[in-house]
Amino acid sequence: MKKQRYKWVMDLLVDNDLQAFLVTSLENVRYFSGFTGSDATLLLTKNEKYLMTDSRYTTQAKNETRGYRVVEYVKKVMGIVDVISTQHVDRIGIESQHMTYALFSDLTAKLDKTQLVPLDEEIRTARIKKDASEIRSLRKAIAIAEKALESNMDHIKPGINERDLAQEVEFEMRRLGAESLAFDTIVASGYRGSLPHGRASGKKLNKGDLIVIDFGARYNGYHSDETCTVCLGRPTKEQRTIYSIVKEAHDRAISSIRPGIPFQDIDRTARQYIKEKGYGQHFGHGLGHGVGLAVHEEPRVSFDTAGVLQTGMVFTVEPGIYIPDWGGVRIEDMVLVKPEGAEVLTQIDKEIKVF
Amino acid sequence: MKKQRYKWVMDLLVDNDLQAFLVTSLENVRYFSGFTGSDATLLLTKNEKYLMTDSRYTTQAKNETRGYRVVEYVKKVMGIVDVISTQHVDRIGIESQHMTYALFSDLTAKLDKTQLVPLDEEIRTARIKKDASEIRSLRKAIAIAEKALESNMDHIKPGINERDLAQEVEFEMRRLGAESLAFDTIVASGYRGSLPHGRASGKKLNKGDLIVIDFGARYNGYHSDETCTVCLGRPTKEQRTIYSIVKEAHDRAISSIRPGIPFQDIDRTARQYIKEKGYGQHFGHGLGHGVGLAVHEEPRVSFDTAGVLQTGMVFTVEPGIYIPDWGGVRIEDMVLVKPEGAEVLTQIDKEIKVF
Numbered sequence: 001m002k003k004q005r006y007k008w009v010m011d012l013l014v015d016n017d018l019q020a021f022l023v024t025s026l027e028n029v030r031y032f033s034g035f036t037g038s039d040a041t042l043l044l045t046k047n048e049k050y051l052m053t054d055s056r057y058t059t060q061a062k063n064e065t066r067g068y069r070v071v072e073y074v075k076k077v078m079g080i081v082d083v084i085s086t087q088h089v090d091r092i093g094i095e096s097q098h099m100t101y102a103l104f105s106d107l108t109a110k111l112d113k114t115q116l117v118p119l120d121e122e123i124r125t126a127r128i129k130k131d132a133s134e135i136r137s138l139r140k141a142i143a144i145a146e147k148a149l150e151s152n153m154d155h156i157k158p159g160i161n162e163r164d165l166a167q168e169v170e171f172e173m174r175r176l177g178a179e180s181l182a183f184d185t186i187v188a189s190g191y192r193g194s195l196p197h198g199r200a201s202g203k204k205l206n207k208g209d210l211i212v213i214d215f216g217a218r219y220n221g222y223h224s225d226e227t228c229t230v231c232l233g234r235p236t237k238e239q240r241t242i243y244s245i246v247k248e249a250h251d252r253a254i255s256s257i258r259p260g261i262p263f264q265d266i267d268r269t270a271r272q273y274i275k276e277k278g279y280g281q282h283f284g285h286g287l288g289h290g291v292g293l294a295v296h297e298e299p300r301v302s303f304d305t306a307g308v309l310q311t312g313m314v315f316t317v318e319p320g321i322y323i324p325d326w327g328g329v330r331i332e333d334m335v336l337v338k339p340e341g342a343e344v345l346t347q348i349d350k351e352i353k354v355f
Numbered sequence: 356m357k358k359q360r361y362k363w364v365m366d367l368l369v370d371n372d373l374q375a376f377l378v379t380s381l382e383n384v385r386y387f388s389g390f391t392g393s394d395a396t397l398l399l400t401k402n403e404k405y406l407m408t409d410s411r412y413t414t415q416a417k418n419e420t421r422g423y424r425v426v427e428y429v430k431k432v433m434g435i436v437d438v439i440s441t442q443h444v445d446r447i448g449i450e451s452q453h454m455t456y457a458l459f460s461d462l463t464a465k466l467d468k469t470q471l472v473p474l475d476e477e478i479r480t481a482r483i484k485k486d487a488s489e490i491r492s493l494r495k496a497i498a499i500a501e502k503a504l505e506s507n508m509d510h511i512k513p514g515i516n517e518r519d520l521a522q523e524v525e526f527e528m529r530r531l532g533a534e535s536l537a538f539d540t541i542v543a544s545g546y547r548g549s550l551p552h553g554r555a556s557g558k559k560l561n562k563g564d565l566i567v568i569d570f571g572a573r574y575n576g577y578h579s580d581e582t583c584t585v586c587l588g589r590p591t592k593e594q595r596t597i598y599s600i601v602k603e604a605h606d607r608a609i610s611s612i613r614p615g616i617p618f619q620d621i622d623r624t625a626r627q628y629i630k631e632k633g634y635g636q637h638f639g640h641g642l643g644h645g646v647g648l649a650v651h652e653e654p655r656v657s658f659d660t661a662g663v664l665q666t667g668m669v670f671t672v673e674p675g676i677y678i679p680d681w682g683g684v685r686i687e688d689m690v691l692v693k694p695e696g697a698e699v700l701t702q703i704d705k706e707i708k709v710f
Binding site: 037055056057059094096097098099100101102103104105118120167170171174175180184195196197284285 | 393411414415451454457526535551639
């Protein structure tokens with residue numbers, strides 16, 4: 001395990017008076033151990049590291065991890081209980097936002113000397129700052145996704161339907177080496193742009209449509225997430241105005257990024273501007289979210305988030321205006337917090353593009 | 356809600372002395388309400404049906420459901436608590452294998468008059484029998500996946516790598532209207548065939564390889580799941596022998612299917628035959644699993660499953676032999692249990708194919 005990650009675990013144990021941390025979410029399993037399969041649980045103590053998995057993955061787990069004792073189980077609950085029983089541990093931290101009630105209650109029933117301690121806030125910082133190797137993977141995921149969109153720009157024309165455009169971009173991401181999509185590509189054109197979550201449909205692109213394209217790739221476990229809104233044909237005055245409001249809100253938020261600034265302030269910078277321009281009720285969601293081994297992770301950058309920016313955080317800045325029956329504009333970049341301010345990781349420039 | 360599904364819920368309430376069932380898994384949300392988005396919770400009582408979701412999905416939920424009161428929440432826990440508080444309910448069933456410990460404990464802390472009752476075995480039957488419309492969706496998913504494989508048969512040749520073959524099949528499934536893949540396509544050739552879970556890699560197909568191809572599409576929420584093992588070049592005597600043992604085990608299992616037969620017997624029919632032929636230790640996994648809104652669901656058809664086959668169940672029959680450093684053979688079909696026996700839903704015939 002990397003030194004900083006090991007230190008984070010040791011601090012967690014000490015701060016919460018725990019003898020072990022039981023890791024059940026696959027993102028954290030991968031983060032701490034390097035294991036990439038779809039079933040495994042870690043038990044991390046001060047001196048020992050166990051990885052428990054089923055027979056499909058024993059060989060892979062041994063190849064992918066270092067310093068872990070790999071234990072094969074037939075039934076997960078019994079496998080975990082057996083390993084815990086070999087340790088002298090009174091209190092084990094668990095991921096309460098991930099472990100199911102059934103697993104919690106099965107383990108509790110079988111472990112009479114060990115208490116499971118639900119952790120939530122305490123573990124949100126686990127992956128919150130990215131190291132150099134993580135940032136390399138994020139850059140690569142971004143490069144794949146952007147190249148895939150750019151090589152399909154000629155498909156943005158009247159008569160093509162949203163789903164076909166999305167599919168061509170998705171195919172190209174895979175050809176370029178993406179492990180998978182980061183999420184189902186959103187192509188929401190014309191009136192559909194008012195759905196913040198408008199998965200690509202059979203609707204055809206029409207002249208005059210604003211088209212919200214929200215896309216991302218996964219590479220080496222890491223995700224990209226970016227949104228371009230483009231215009232098919234010359235934008236109307238209203239389209240231009242709304243686009244420029246969202247763009248200005250986006251630019252102001254990014255300019256205000258520096259370590260030590262509260263998340264709420266970054267959100268407010270964008271939100272306040274959109275509100276002043278009269279569109280406050282049309283921007284309902286938070287400004288952004290962390291991106292890494294999960295496509296949505298800490299930090300949440302929103303009006304109700306506590307905490308401040310720190311060097312090494314990576315998150316999206318994605319203000320939007322959504323007007324029912326009219327359409328929508330969202331502009332989304334991924335940024336890395338550096339001592340001197342934001343580095344924008346995504347490369348496609350966000351001036352309005354007309355096709 | 357369809358009559359039979361409503362009846363299942365009412366029986367669940369009566370049998371377990373519950374006033375409501377809180378549905379948090381997206382498959383069950385879709386099954387009972389028709390809602391297809393990525394966030395919603397249902398509260399089902401004898402007289403009321405609530406669907407709680409966030410602002411992204413309110414419009415969609417109203418369009419997709421009938422007879423539901425759609426409630427928009429900002430914070431999920433509070434949204435659920437608010438709805439429950441308007442009802443007079445002492446005991447509410449929850450999906451213990453799905454609800455997180457955090458949600459369970461938050462809800463418990465906020466609901467002082469209502470007890471949450473963890474359900475597990477009691478709800479495994481929810482989607483276990485498929486109705487006519489579900490079977491139509493399953494057939495369509497199968498047709499898409501099979502057409503995609505068949506139109507890529509000319510890619511099965513020496514020098515092509517596993518990942519490229521998988522990708523071409525996947526692209527074709529999408530072009531043919533699949534909503535998504537049912538799972539990451541497995542192409543495991545030569546020695547890699549011994550990994551039951553061998554996701555397509557950069558390994559090239561070689562003359563003499565047996566190639567395990569496990570693939571599926573999702574359509575209308577329903578999944579297909581099928582495995583063909585093919586041979587590149589003339590099979591050796593050993594390859595032919597092992598293939599024919601797996602094929603015979605598969606055929607015998609399917610022939611033994613009838614309502615009322617224990618799951619264990621179906622598994623044993625295949626397992627016993629493979630064992631008699633001397634390969635018992637090379638068939639580790641269960642014989643099959645239900646397929647529907649989830650790609651793996653009830654019923655499990657294995658050596659340790661209780662229960663008997665019933666008309667309307669759909670599951671896979673997928674015996675295999677996996678020999679380290681040599682390779683593997685798996686043959687998998689999806690079957691529907693009918694009064695007179697199994698109908699094989701998958702259409703590709705499973706005689707050994709030589710390329």
